[in-house]
Amino acid sequence: MQTHPESNAPETQIHPAARHLRRRRRPPLPVLLCFSAALLLVLIGLFLLLRGSDREAYSENITLSPDARSEITVTERYAVLNSCYLANQKIRVEGLMLHSVGTPQPRAEVFAKQFNTFQPNGREVCPHAFLQADGTVYQILPWNHYGWHAGGTTNRTHIGIEMCEPDCIVYTGPTTFDVLDAPAARAYAEETYRSAVHLFAELCLAYDLDPLEEGVIVSHGEAGAQGTASDHTDPEHLWQGLDLPYTMDTFRTDVAEHLDLLQNEEAP
Numbered sequence: 001m002q003t004h005p006e007s008n009a010p011e012t013q014i015h016p017a018a019r020h021l022r023r024r025r026r027p028p029l030p031v032l033l034c035f036s037a038a039l040l041l042v043l044i045g046l047f048l049l050l051r052g053s054d055r056e057a058y059s060e061n062i063t064l065s066p067d068a069r070s071e072i073t074v075t076e077r078y079a080v081l082n083s084c085y086l087a088n089q090k091i092r093v094e095g096l097m098l099h100s101v102g103t104p105q106p107r108a109e110v111f112a113k114q115f116n117t118f119q120p121n122g123r124e125v126c127p128h129a130f131l132q133a134d135g136t137v138y139q140i141l142p143w144n145h146y147g148w149h150a151g152g153t154t155n156r157t158h159i160g161i162e163m164c165e166p167d168c169i170v171y172t173g174p175t176t177f178d179v180l181d182a183p184a185a186r187a188y189a190e191e192t193y194r195s196a197v198h199l200f201a202e203l204c205l206a207y208d209l210d211p212l213e214e215g216v217i218v219s220h221g222e223a224g225a226q227g228t229a230s231d232h233t234d235p236e237h238l239w240q241g242l243d244l245p246y247t248m249d250t251f252r253t254d255v256a257e258h259l260d261l262l263q264n265e266e267a268p
């Protein structure tokens with residue numbers, strides 16, 4: 001029986017020395033496999049490291065030094081006894097949420113004191129700041145702190161600001177109220193709106209946020225409707241109840257305009 005011509009031919013034609021060389025040039029299969037596995041592990045490690053560092057890139061805490069045009073003054077009065085402050089979690093600031101306190105109390109300092117307890121009114125709750133009509137801001141959490149103000153996932157990304165409300169209204173339900181002095185109540189809410197515009201513009205400048213980008217500036221009511229916060233209607237319920245022409249769209253536009261002013265002032 002004839003042997004296949006190619007079956008033995010190569011072996012017999014190679015000089016023994018050359019055969020030795022050829023063997024050394026090609027690494028054995030186990031070495032190749034080990035090398036590939038190590039390379040794969042390094043690549044996976046790099047990927048996880050980059051993804052991890054991206055997730056954990058928390059924002060810096062900043063001390064807000066408002067521009068003179070903003071007419072706001074920020075007092076740091078951290079709620080160090082609040083369980084939220086004690087939890088000491090940080091966020092990467094990706095947006096700002098506007099709230100209204102839902103109770104007739106015009107002074108931010110009153111809330112700052114009230115929230116410096118383990119659980120104010122028995123609740124796990126803490127926004128970053130309270131703002132009153134004349135531009136006085138009591139900041140009770142560092143801006144990059146994980147606040148408990150939204151009752152949903154927006155807490156992970158947004159700073160929460162509470163606007164105080166006039167003392168000449170009386171709540172008749174969670175979102176309804178009687179107005180005892182309409183001109184005074186409106187004047188208070190208008191001034192608070194303007195101060196909030198200025199504070200939000202300062203925060204947008206500090207954290208490089210675009211006020212008109214979708215989802216950056218939201219109200220508690222908007223996020224609640226989208227399911228990323230608890231089911232509240234603030235602060236729109238206050239503006240509507242006082243027949244004011246404000247909406248979150250006017251608010252975002254006004255913040256963008258004030259931010260333009262601040263940026264132009266910064267430019268040489």
Ligand SMILES: [Zn+2]
Binds near residue numbers: 099100149220
């Ligand atoms: Zn709210």
